[in-house]
Ligand SMILES: Nc1ncnc2c1ncn2[C@@H]1O[C@H](COP(=O)(O)OP(=O)(O)OP(=O)(O)O)[C@@H](O)[C@H]1O
C-alpha cells in the first residue's frame with residue numbers, strides 16, 4: 001500500500017477535538033511536531049445538519065490557528081459508537097479469495113443495509129490450526145463518512161485517510177507499551193469504548209453508551225448541585241471509598257459498575273467467538289480515566305491488572321510541550337495513533 005504523506009491525526013470527541021502531528025513516524029522514536037485541542041460545541045458530532053458541520057469545521061480552524069499547526073493533510077477517526085466491527089475467520093479460504101469471501105459473509109453480520117455502509121477489512125494474521133485467515137470487518141455508515149469529508153473540506157484540509165478510534169488507539173498503545181495483548185478502555189464524555197488487542201492486532205471493539213458525563217450528571221441529580229460544582233466533586237473525589245463518608249463513591253460506583261457489566265459481556269463474547277482467553281492487562285484511556293480511584297476500582301471489580309495509559313512514552317517531546325503533555329495524561333491516545341498511521 002502507498003505510504004501516507006506526513007499528516008495530522010484528528011480525534012473528534014464529544015467533549016473535545018484533539019490534534020497531534022508527528023514526524024519520523026516509521027522510526028522507533030517519532031517526534032512531536034505540534035498538538036492542540038478545542039472544546040466541541042454540543043450536539044455537532046455526527047450531525048447531518050450543515051450548520052453543525054460548519055461549527056465543527058470552525059473548531060478545526062480554531063484548533064489550527066491556536067496551536068499553529070500548518071500541515072493540511074489529516075487522518076481522522078470516526079467516533080467508535082458510529083462504526084461496527086466484527087472479528088471473523090475464514091477456514092480454508094485462500095488469500096486471493098479473501099476479499100470476495102469477506103464481502104459475501106458481511107451481510108450476515110452487519111446490522112445495517114449494506115448499500116448504506118462502507119465496508120472495509122483489516123487482515124489480522126492467520127489461524128494455523130484452522131487454516132483460516134483472520135480479519136476485522138469494519139462497517140461505517142456512508143452518511144457519517146460524508147459528514148467528516150465535508151467537515152475536512154470546509155476547514156480547508158485534505159483528508160488522507162479515515163479509520164476507527166479503536167484501531168488508532170491499538171496502534172498508539174502497542175507503540176507505548178510494546179504489549180501485544182491488551183484490553184483498552186477509553187472513558188470519554190458520552191461513551192466508554194472497549195477494545196481488545198491480541199497478538200498485536202485489534203480483534204474486538206464495542207462502544208458502551210455510558211460515559212464520564214453520566215457520572216457528573218448523577219451528582220447533579222443526587223445533590224442538586226450546579227453542573228460545574230458536580231464536575232469538581234467528580235474530579236476531586238471520584239470512586240475513592242472512604243472520603244466524604246462515601247457520599248460521592250456511593251453515587252458514582254453503581255454507574256462505573258454498569259459500565260463494567262458491559263465490559264464483562266464484551267469479554268464473554270470475545271471468549272466465545274475466539275476460544276481464546278482475554279488479556280489480563282487493562283489500560284485506561286480518555287480524560288475520564290483520570291477519575292480518582294478508577295484504576296483501583298476496575299482492578300478490583302474485574303480481578304485484572306490495570307494501568308493508566310502513557311501514550312507519549314514512545315514519542316520524543318520537546319521541552320516546550322512538556323507542560324501540556326504532563327497535564328493531558330491519557331487524553332491524546334487516539335490522535336497519536338492516527339498520527340502514527342503510516343499506510
Ligand atoms: N480529572 C478528571 N477526572 C475525572 N474525569 C475527568 C477529568 N478530566 C476530564 N474528565 C472527564 O472526561 C470526559 C471527557 O473525556 P474525553 O476528552 O476523553 O472525551 P471525548 O473524547 O471528547 O468524548 P467521547 O470519546 O465520549 O466522544 C468528560 O466527561 C470530563 O468530565
Ligand SMILES: [Mg+2]
Nearest residue numbers: 013014188286
Ligand atoms: Mg474520545
